[in-house]
Amino acid sequence: MDKKELAKIVGDVRAQNSIFSDKSFLDNLAVPNSIIGRESESKKLVKFLLSYEKGLVVPLVSIYGRSGSGKSTIVQFVCKNLDVDFCYVNLRKAKTVFGCINLILSELGHENLKNAQGVSNAFVILEKLILQTLEKSNNSLFVLCLDEFDTLFYDKRGKPSDFVYKLVVLVEKLRALKKHMCIVTISNKVLSEFNLDDRVISRVGTSEIYFDSYSQSDVLKIIRNRAKKSFLKKIDDDVLQHCAYISSEEHGDARRAIDLLRTSGEIAGIENKNISKKHVDEAVSQLQKNQITTIISGGSYHFRLACAALSWLTYVNDEGWHSTSELFKQYQKIISSDTRQISYRRFSEMLVELVNSGIAVSKTESKGRHGYGSQFKLSVDPDLIGNSCFPDWWPSVVESKKRKDDALRSMKALKSLSFGRRRSRFGNLYRNLGL
Ligand SMILES: Nc1ncnc2c1ncn2[C@@H]1O[C@H](COP(=O)(O)OP(=O)(O)OP(=O)(O)O)[C@@H](O)[C@H]1O
Ligand SMILES: [Mg+2]
Structure with a gap:
């Protein structure tokens, strides 16, 4: 690549971004400052967590529901806005149970441990870190949020059920010290689908919060709010409705709607136009292509x-x-x-x-x-x-299919002609075949 080519790339990216005023409102990883709806689910979570004020908090709350239904967002939003200490980790970043412990420790400012140092040792350090955190903030509740909880169970050798048991035992230990801890698991699956052994199940109870998929009008409210803050010009409501409709075809997915809005904006920006439904349709195929490439390359x-x-x-x-x-x-x-x-x-x-x-x-x-x-x-x-x-292989499949289709078309054309006309039109072929 030379300077000229780089300058063209820079120009294209600037054009893509030209219609946005603040793209951060279309960032799916950031926790927004305001939540649209979800009062009932937030209330249930607050109720579970704040029961520590009366001396007893449930050891584990399981949050579950379809993708893009706001689970990760609402849990973080609630924890950030309560007087509690919390540690949020996405377990997808850890491939093993031990990796998960390290993720939690590093979130609490501790260096990574080596496998040889053992899980029991890691739990001693974790307990110390939680007590230090609570002492520093003068809070009494520590919330441990384990997002994408199901990934823990891919590590069959690491005994995930044992790990959860150790966490629940830690909750009980802290309670004896008049400190509280609550584990919040977030997943697409309900807790009973995980391979947890009886000693865990009998201790954790059934504190669950289900996040139903958004309706099309919920999704519309979320993206209307984001569109107002992120674009320089007002976006047509027809366009936003089209985004909401597409993102709710299978189930109401707020993440998909936000991605769609951002990508449509980028496509429209390159054309120096306002977003139209056509840009949304183009964004659908672009996102699908990116998604397929990611799945297949992995x-x-x-x-x-x-x-x-x-x-x-x-x-x-x-x-x-x-x-x-x-x-x-x-x-x-x-x-x-x-x-x-x-x-x-x-x-x-x-x-x-x-x-x-x-x-x-x-x-x-x-x-x-x-x-x-x-x-x-x-x-x-x-x-x-x-x-x-x-x-390298697929173009040859396309080529042979084309040849097959051409041959079939010729056969059909041949069948539709009388014998004499067949002979005159396909004389060479007939002669070669000896007819
Ligand atoms: N009620 C809401 N108000 C505002 N924004 C929301 C709301 N619900 C979801 N969002 C936004 O939608 C996107 C997806 O939400 P989130 O990541 O919380 O979904 P999820 O249920 O955790 O999905 P997954 O199961 O795939 O992890 C995020 O950008 C989030 O900010
Ligand atoms: Mg999530």
């Missing part, structure tokens, strides 16, 4: 093969639904000969991962006396998936 070779098998069958055969066995056969055909195949069972699990990542949808169908089987259908353009998975 997937294993076999995951990409499973995606490619489904894309191949969809694209080449022009058919939507495909069974697990059809897909497995296609996977076996395209896997490179020097790579070991995964088992049929592992492959079916991979298809479920495909559905969970939003790339495909599934349905169960009766196979008569053979019971029931799953069918899968791509929910995105096969060309986009094929190109993202194997950019």
Whole structure:
């Protein structure tokens, strides 16, 4: 890249940003200064937390609900605005249980521990740090917020249930010292879906708060508020309604709506125009493309093969639904000969991962006396998936499909002609075939 090219990039970025007055209001990671709605969920959380003032706080509150329903935001907003100490960590940043402990310790200003120093030692340090924090602030409640709590359970060897048990025991220890602690777990799943053992379940009780998905009008209120603060000019309400509609098609997702609004603004900025519905539609496909690229680049070779098998069958055969066995056969055909195949069972699990990542949808169908089987259908353009998975291979699939379609069209045209006209039009072909 030379200076001229860099100057062009700078110019493009400035153009993208030209219609915003303050983009920070469209930042999905920042906690906003004001919350729209969610009074009932906030009230439940405040009620659970403030019961420490009367001497007893529940050890664990489980917050759960669909993606983009405001869980992380509301928990942080409430904790920030109460007279309590709190530590918020997103466990997605930690790959193991020990990594999670280190994340908490580092949030409290402690250096990382080595695995060899052990979990018990880490808990002694954690207790000390919590007591120090409470002493310094003169508060009596410490809230430990564990966001994306489910990631803890991917570490099967690290005994996640033991870790939660140790935290609950810590809550009990602090209570004996007249200090309070409450663990707030945040996840898309309800607590009973986690593999927690009985000694944990009997101690934590059932203090749960469910975050229902937003309705389309809730989403609209949230983005109307953000649009007012982040753009130089007023955005048409029709455009905001279109954003809210698209972000609520599956379930009301405030994050998706905010992302959509920001990306539409960037696209409109490049064209030096006000945002229109057309920019929103362009933003949808741009965001989908980015999302697919991220999912696929983070997937294993076999995951990409499973995606490619489904894309191949969809694209080449022009058919939507495909069974697990059809897909497995296609996977076996395209896997490179020097790579070991995964088992049929592992492959079916991979298809479920495909559905969970939003790339495909599934349905169960009766196979008569053979019971029931799953069918899968791509929910995105096969060309986009094929190109993202194997950019060197996919163009050859497109080329051979084109040849097949051309040949089919010629066959159809041929069939529709009389024998004489066929002979005159396709004389060479007929002669070559000896007709
Ligand atoms: N009630 C609300 N008022 C204002 N902004 C909101 C509200 N709810 C959500 N948002 C905004 O929507 C975005 C997504 O919210 P958040 O990250 O809290 O969702 P989540 O439920 O934690 O999703 P996930 O399960 O995917 O982590 C954030 O930018 C947040 O600021
Ligand atoms: Mg969240």
